[in-house]
Amino acid sequence: MILNQFTDLSDPALLEFVNELQGIAEKRSYKKNELAHEEGKVCDHLFFIEKGIARTFYFKDGKDITAHFATENGSITAIDSFIQRKRSKYSLEVLEDTEMLLLSYPRLQELLDQKPQYEKFVRLFLEQIYVDLAQRIENLLFYTAKERYELLIEAFPDLLQRVNLGHIASYIGISQETLSRIRGN
Amino acid sequence: MILNQFTDLSDPALLEFVNELQGIAEKRSYKKNELAHEEGKVCDHLFFIEKGIARTFYFKDGKDITAHFATENGSITAIDSFIQRKRSKYSLEVLEDTEMLLLSYPRLQELLDQKPQYEKFVRLFLEQIYVDLAQRIENLLFYTAKERYELLIEAFPDLLQRVNLGHIASYIGISQETLSRIRGN
DNA sequence: CGCCGAGTTGAACTGAATCAAGAAACGTGG
DNA sequence: CCACGTTTCTTGATTCAGTTCAACTCGGCG
Numbered sequence: 155m156i157l158n159q160f161t162d163l164s165d166p167a168l169l170e171f172v173n174e175l176q177g178i179a180e181k182r183s184y185k186k187n188e189l190a191h192e193e194g195k196v197c198d199h200l201f202f203i204e205k206g207i208a209r210t211f212y213f214k215d216g217k218d219i220t221a222h223f224a225t226e227n228g229s230i231t232a233i234d235s236f237i238q239r240k241r242s243k244y245s246l247e248v249l250e251d252t253e254m255l256l257l258s259y260p261r262l263q264e265l266l267d268q269k270p271q272y273e274k275f276v277r278l279f280l281e282q283i284y285v286d287l288a289q290r291i292e293n294l295l296f297y298t299a300k301e302r303y304e305l306l307i308e309a310f311p312d313l314l315q316r317v318n319l320g321h322i323a324s325y326i327g328i329s330q331e332t333l334s335r336i337r338g339n
Numbered sequence: 340m341i342l343n344q345f346t347d348l349s350d351p352a353l354l355e356f357v358n359e360l361q362g363i364a365e366k367r368s369y370k371k372n373e374l375a376h377e378e379g380k381v382c383d384h385l386f387f388i389e390k391g392i393a394r395t396f397y398f399k400d401g402k403d404i405t406a407h408f409a410t411e412n413g414s415i416t417a418i419d420s421f422i423q424r425k426r427s428k429y430s431l432e433v434l435e436d437t438e439m440l441l442l443s444y445p446r447l448q449e450l451l452d453q454k455p456q457y458e459k460f461v462r463l464f465l466e467q468i469y470v471d472l473a474q475r476i477e478n479l480l481f482y483t484a485k486e487r488y489e490l491l492i493e494a495f496p497d498l499l500q501r502v503n504l505g506h507i508a509s510y511i512g513i514s515q516e517t518l519s520r521i522r523g524n
Numbered sequence: 525c526g527c528c529g530a531g532t533t534g535a536a537c538t539g540a541a542t543c544a545a546g547a548a549a550c551g552t553g554g
Numbered sequence: 555c556c557a558c559g560t561t562t563c564t565t566g567a568t569t570c571a572g573t574t575c576a577a578c579t580c581g582g583c584g
Contacts, residue, residue, distance in 0.1 A: 273458030
């Protein structure tokens with residue numbers, strides 16, 4: 155549910171906004187390993203995951219690199235493209251059979267143009283993902299491979315059961331072999 | 340000048356917004372090594388640098404870590420605090436005698452409440468700094484110390500002349516010794 | 525049954541950290 | 555304008571976390 159993106163639900167205008175979002179969002183189902191968005195295209199949707207799990211990834215020197223994960227109640231998109239309206243370097247892949255709510259950029263834009271009072275919530279959303287990203291930089295700078303792995307598992311306890319080791323390894327910036335060794339203690 | 344933060348100046352509403360910002364921003368001068376914001380306090384300002392150079396930094400295990408640099412026409416703040424309205428872990432230090440425009444959070448908020456059509460520009464600003472941050476993650480993941488150094492110097496060609504080696508080293512996540520060796524080819 | 529993708533394990537290698545010491549630059553007061 | 559102390563930068567030796575490459579194991583599935 156889209157609401158879960160926001161922490162402060164006391165604001166009645168927020169509720170109104172979320173209801174409007176629900177109204178314009180479209181529900182879609184994806185089969186395991188299906189791509190909800192492909193690299194090189196402009197990504198027109200923000201995806202809210204109702205059930206399942208997804209990742210964005212790209213290729214760097216021929217290697218498949220996971221940029222983000224999202225699970226139930228989380229959101230994900232090819233953020234470079236969604237924000238900047240240009241071709242994305244990311245693809246968005248579903249790692250299990252997954253149901254998502256798709257929020258289209260043009261429709262969101264339309265809504266924001268009509269009711270600029272909603273911009274505030276988009277801002278809060280951006281602020282949140284910004285802070286998350288800053289945290290990730292700090293993790294990369296100051297934590298060892300093992301610590302980064304432990305932090306990830308803390309944040310997504312069931313990730314290990316749900317996705318390939320290689321995807322997790324590239325997400326935390328280490329090789330699959332190292333992750334395998336870490337896991338085996 | 341605040342305008343320089345934005346790429347698309349064709350929008351007349353943006354010009355209007357920038358003019359209003361100029362109106363509420365306050366100009367201040369800082370002496371070299373002065374702290375414009377101190378760790379542990381809530382940071383109430385976004386700083387636009389007219390002349391000079393500044394950095395945000397924090398202490399990690401007793402070490403001074405630079406989180407960001409900004410030079411002429413750039414902006415900087417203790418972003419965690421400015422966004423989330425809580426005590427900041429960053430301090431903001433001026434590295435030369437510096438003149439900045441201070442935009443106060445409460446006044447910005449007030450302006451946005453009055454004229455929500457301006458929210459859009461705040462969103463664009465956030466989107467921009469988000470993309471910058473994402474780029475930095477990629478740099479940390481995939482580039483060697485040397486390459487990260489070269490990328491930084493490309494982005495801020497005069498940084499090396501203006502700030503201590505140690506500040507640059509911590510910003511790109513390497514030790515000062517390594518940076519010294521890199522520089523000496 | 526044999527293949528295939530995913531995960532594990534081993535050995536050699538390497539980029540960068542750390543520790544330690546010395547050199548250079550900087551600024552402050554006499 | 556020089557002398558001194560402090561800060562900044564360099565250089566060397568050693569160590570280590572993590573990579574790479576390669577071989578091997580395991581489980582599922584046609």
